[in-house]
Amino acid sequence: MPSTTESTRELLLSRIRDVADYPKPGVVFKDITPLLADPVAFTALTDALAELCVRHGATKIVGLEARGFILAAPVAIRAGIGFVPVRKAGKLPGATLAQAYELEYGSAEIEIHAEDLVPEDRIMVIDDVLATGGTAEATLDLVERAGGTVTGFTVLLELGFLGGRERLAQRPVHALLTV
Numbered sequence: 001m002p003s004t005t006e007s008t009r010e011l012l013l014s015r016i017r018d019v020a021d022y023p024k025p026g027v028v029f030k031d032i033t034p035l036l037a038d039p040v041a042f043t044a045l046t047d048a049l050a051e052l053c054v055r056h057g058a059t060k061i062v063g064l065e066a067r068g069f070i071l072a073a074p075v076a077i078r079a080g081i082g083f084v085p086v087r088k089a090g091k092l093p094g095a096t097l098a099q100a101y102e103l104e105y106g107s108a109e110i111e112i113h114a115e116d117l118v119p120e121d122r123i124m125v126i127d128d129v130l131a132t133g134g135t136a137e138a139t140l141d142l143v144e145r146a147g148g149t150v151t152g153f154t155v156l157l158e159l160g161f162l163g164g165r166e167r168l169a170q171r172p173v174h175a176l177l178t179v
Helices: 006-014 033-037 039-055 067-079 134-145
Strands: 017-020 028-031 060-064 082-088 096-103 106-113 122-130 149-158 173-178
Touching (some): 006 173, 067 082
Parallel strands (some): 122 149
16 A cells, blocks of 8 residues: 555545446446546645655656556656557557457457566556456566566555456556445
8 A cells, every 4th residue: 555645545445436326227337537627635635646656666667557657657757767559459659569358248469569667677557446456467478478576566546346456476466446
């Protein structure tokens, strides 16, 4: 658990809006756009994530498309380290490595540039939410195949009731907030 203060946790949580029945009936979507629109909250989030990256010795940050990009890029700048995107298949030019994974209703594939990670890299993967863990697991596998060493998978919000953390096995998971 990051050393995020209780007041920071309260600030972040107060800026996450619940949207009932989105994207389908019965689902409560956790909307982070109010947090992103609040410069105090967004700065507090960026600082907390950057501190965690520095503490774990990350040399690069990998962000997941698309909301993971929004969080990871300013964290990389704040921490003074590189940012590497993981994108949906077919979105990156040049040589890529791909990782397929299963979704609730089908499958998907993500990619990373083959040359963006080297064996010396210590990678902190950042995303907005950890739910069932499918995308997270695929990303961690992809980072390791690309040559990086995972120092952690870090999210703003973990939906603990969906069990995503268990799917990530022995890899370190850091969540600023858990519901």
